[in-house]
Amino acid sequence: MLRLARYSRRTWLRQLQANRSFATTRSQAKQATKNDDSFVEINSASEKEREDFFSYTWGSWLKNDKQEKEKRYTPFSVEGINDVVRQFRNEKDTVAPAQVKSVASLSEGKHHRIYLVQMDDQSQYILRIPYPLDLSWEARRARMQSEVATMDFMRKKWDMRIPKVVSWSPTADNPIRREYMMMEYVSATNLMSKWHPIQGSIADRAPALGVVVNLLEGILATRFNGFGSLYFTENVDAKLQDKLPYEGEEDKELVDRWRLGPSVESSFWQNGIDHEGSTDRGPWYDPHDYLVAVAKAHITAYRVLLSDPMVATSELGLFLPTWLDTYEKYAYVAPRLIPDVPADSDLLSPRLYHPDMDPTNILVKIAEAKGDATTPFTIPGTNKAYTDPYLLDWEGASIKPYFLHGAPKFINYTGYKIYKPEEVDQYDLLPDQQKQQIDYMIAATANQYSFEFLIKHHFPTLINAFSPHAKTLREPYKIATASDYKYHPLEIVDLRDSLIKLQQSKPVELKDLDQKGVFTEDDIEKHQIIAGEWDKTVHQTPFYSTKGWLPQDMFEDLVKSKELVKDANGNYVRPSADGADSKSTSE
Incomplete structure (x- = not known):
């Protein structure tokens, strides 16, 4: 039977420990040092209590807070963890296989949620669940495939200390029913x-x-044959499998293990161009081609957005032509951003x-x-x-x-x-x-x-x-x-x-x-006026450098002290001097 416990974010900041956990009844005696009032039987827990375990709580956004938190809601099958562990341990014939004792939320990061899984045989694993955010399933699949392959490359090729990935799935077709990565647990101090x-x-x-x-010595040690991202050979297109990712590999076990494939950088997976074949994601074999591809990926995204009548008539639609014009200029300038050095220079x-x-x-x-x-x-x-x-x-x-x-x-x-x-x-x-x-x-x-x-x-x-x-x-x-x-x-x-x-x-x-690719004198004069307005906007918008995000304890303190107030749109702003709400962060 699973139980639910909840701890504060401040505790994590002090001790880098979990702020919430599920625990089995088998572990109740070992949990006696914790406050029993903080536990709730999951079978009898309310819908809210069950959802809280998977909900994002480490911060708030001043703008679109509800939508941002919904993107970071990460429900999964806790019971399915047992099946995953048995699979990678090959324990299907074991009379009494290890069981999950507890699952604790360690971190609510920028891109994924981190859980600590404790088994009843004292073994521990890290379970990472990616947030959906605005990425398509193709983007999430590619990013995880590449990440696992890159970690594997750095461990096997350069013996870098990286937590070993013991199980992973880039799709939800698994017992946990979410994309996930499970790694060995490393007990150490966060730098x-x-x-x-x-x-x-x-x-x-x-x-x-x-x-x-x-x-960085390990990361930069390899001079690759092209630009893109690293994958296991079986995860790239067949036409890429004949091209070695780098030269000089003498280990027969490694020579066919990895290949270069499409870049997983966010520029190539934006809304509107997130499906395969919608833009050039590489790999590339010339730095000029890479730089141009970055610019063209943005241009494609903005053209797709402008083709949507709802977007075209919105506030964003009024500005998108400027984004499009600027990135078209950037696309023209981009190949010229290569330093004037020999083509085989380490710099390139x-x-x-x-x-x-x-x-x-x-x-x-x-x-x-x-x-x-x-x-x-x-x-x-x-x-x-x-x-x-x-x-x-x-x-x-x-x-x-x-x-x-x-x-x-x-x-x-x-x-x-x-x-x-x-x-x-x-x-x-x-x-x-x-x-x-x-x-x-x-x-x-x-x-x-x-x-x-x-x-x-x-x-x-x-x-x-x-x-x-x-x-x-x-x-x-x-x-x-x-x-x-x-x-x-x-x-x-x-x-x-x-x-x-x-x-x-x-x-x-x-x-x-x-x-x-040139800005005229008239362009520059108009730009200087808008730049002044933009500079003022940045300085007047609370927490602009974090896109309006702030830690939950800070958010609650600022709301309590009325240094942040809710406007008519449901967003949080600074109060104006005369007592009326200041300009919304959505404007």
Whole structure:
């Protein structure tokens, strides 16, 4: 008999433990240390209590909160876990096979839900259920097929520490009745609990950055033969199975194990182009073709959207022609974003890109520092060091030109660079708020610089990807792949701004640019007016950088203090000075 328990998100933040769990009656005695009032028999639980176990509760969205949470509702057959475990353990002939003791919700992430499965024989597994979000079943299938193959490649080819996938299904045709991935459980410390991006000195933060770069050594070790994503050979089209993904493999067990296939990057699976054959997803064998394909995927998506009368007459429909025009200009400029270097340069080489290189995605052991190469990440002021790093969550991994990778998002800084307080006039006399802003800029500059220093040390042939020139060429691509018309239609201003700045900087790569890809003086003048409005909108929209999402405890505190109020559309906004609701986040 299953039982339901519920814990707070704050508990997870403190202890990285479950916030809800199902448990069998066989485990009641072992659960005695927990508050019995928090348990409810699942057989007698109300519909709401049953649904709560699968519902998203870790945060709220200021706009369309109900719809966003519905996309993250993940019901599945808890009882089916027993069948899955028996299958991969091959326990069908066992008299008393292991049974599930409890299933606990560990994490409600950006793209999937994480559960901890505990068996009555003390074994533990991680069960990951992807959210449907706005992805088609074809997109979800491809993303999981590629992710499992990529994890397998990194484990078998480069012996990287990655939780072993023991069972998975890219469709709902399985005992759990959902797409799922089940992995071995790794007991370790989340690196995020040790990462303090603006506290202390850069020396204090260097060991954590060193862990990230150390993981990149394995990720970047392979120079692939093309651009796309990695799959098991049987999961790609037959016409791709004769093409080796990389050269020089001598292990007979590995040479036919993986192949390059379509990219699983989100740009190629947007609404309107999410079915097979609707757009070019690769693989590609020239960086120019890859860049053009990214632009054309967006163009196709916007044309499909505009063909829908409901969309064409909506607020979004009024802005989509601007999105279409901007991406058509970007498509013309895109092939010219390749740095003027030899075609066989490491800078243009196909390298594996992990889209979520972040401390939240890394587990480490903390052990006694030995003072040698076996424990290189010694924590300053202690005799402890980070060891045995594990990298999690490979969803969306792809192979693309290295110069397009850039720094991981958690330390990527494109603002004004300040290295020390002495560079700021009268720093000591500034108000505290301005000092805090300066201190942040100093820390962010140091983080980015330290990362680039480590890249230069570990990958000397790749460091030019972080030159000012390469960053200028890369910026339109980074914005083009991140822009989201669904959250705010004016977000296209950022891409137009980056293209205009690129045009005005006149890099050698754009020397033959003609009028088709050029913004006129009139275009630029109109853009400056709209850009000012957009800048104001971003600063006035609460939590814009997280697309209106905020942690649930923070959301509840802001609503309770009336710093956020509900408007006529059911969205949450800041109250205006006169007491009336301020502009809705949906406007």
